Amino acid sequence: MNICVVGVGYVGLVTGVCFAEKGNVVWCVDINENRIEMLRRGGIPIFEEGLANLVSKNVSCGRLSFSTKLDDGLDGSDICFIAVGTPPRENGETDMDQILSVADDIGRCIKGPCFIAVKSTVPVGTNRMLCDRIGARLRERGVDHPFEIISNPEFLKEGVAVADCMKPDRVVVGAVSEGARSLMRELYAPFAHESKIFFMDPASAEITKYAANTMLASRISFMNEIARLCDAVGADVRSVQRGIASDRRIGEHFLSAGCGYGGSCFPKDVTSLCGIGEAYGLDMTLTSAIEKVNRAQKLQLPLMVRRRFGEALGGVKVALLGLAFKPGTNDMRGAPSITLANDLAEHGAMIAAFDPIAQENARDVLPPGVAYGSGVMDVLRDADAAVLVTEWPEFLSVDWAAAGAVMRRKILFDGRNVYDPAALEPLGFEYYCIGRGKVPS
């Protein structure tokens, strides 16, 4: 098939290259000229395992092209995917500017019958709204090309996005016509067995995406609340986690307590779902509590540091290990490291930080005084405390005996509960973590 993907970010680029890898001819279109220029020169604007190789392979064999002009991608395409951002506004509502602007562009460009699939995460009713918007542009042009908007939310996980896209757990398709359903069936056949392609109405597809993310976020917030209870009563949240994960009705995923969830999706999607319900006059008590718990959880690490060193952190050097919102990505959106670094900087701490991949993006969002190191030992040198924020694999094998020798004080805050106090305490480390009874008094 000939495919156009509009929006070449984490979702659009990964989706586009995976469609190309399965033999489709794909145009990826973005208004960001620097991004398109970089891709044309062989650069990759985001970090995802395996992405760079797939992009260069598919560009070389002529199946993947990049443009800033929608016409280049839309001409002759069987389907156009929209994968632009839907960030939150200050008031928590979804900012629809990018997606409505794409709808206008599509309405001005299409030259014949067209299927348009929405991969962006969008509030219920967007499918209808885009129909109206594109229809209005077509009427202005005095043309009447038939088109259908398909809701096809994306569930890939940053860090393993290529693998997720190539082998999705399921494909959700909100479509009204048999033509749209059959096109999507054909397109996704190389990716997923037909039993894993779920057809439904567009509104249900739109809600499915929000419900999935909110469910996952709720499990994390729930475990973080249990972690606080564990700290209060002297229990160990990791034992509790094992105890409940073994229940097949519960399962093992998304039950790790830590320093709060981040990323570009969970915080905004939970808030957005809440807003959607409230707009329909519903009481969204449970959903609104999920983000409230998470906001409080992101403050746990800085609170622990201040409880240990006092409110005035002048002269205290804190080394942050990991900055990205999770391992495997350079995405800093909503990362707990932002809350932590801002809080520590406000209280006068000297901050040294290292992340294997996200450091460049971090410079744009962390306070200006943060010093970036070239490796773990570099930032730990003369540090009064280390804080593990993102559990990159290389941080799991730190030689803490050697690290202790270069640190000014051997104090470790483990925001992800990955280290073993029985190994660290004999080395002379004060070890603090989440929900295991090890908090500064």
Ligand SMILES: NC(=O)c1ccc[n+]([C@@H]2O[C@H](COP(=O)([O-])OP(=O)(O)OC[C@H]3O[C@@H](n4cnc5c(N)ncnc54)[C@H](O)[C@@H]3O)[C@@H](O)[C@H]2O)c1
């Ligand atoms: N990042 C994820 O893990 C993930 C997972 C599932 C779903 N989603 C959803 O997918 C959507 C995209 O997310 P993302 O993380 O890829 O966003 P992103 O910010 O990384 O990328 C969006 C891209 O769209 C481009 N863009 C904006 N307006 C445009 C226009 N008018 N025409 C062409 N391009 C335009 C931007 O320049 C940018 O490159 C969002 O709705 C998000 O909620 C994201």
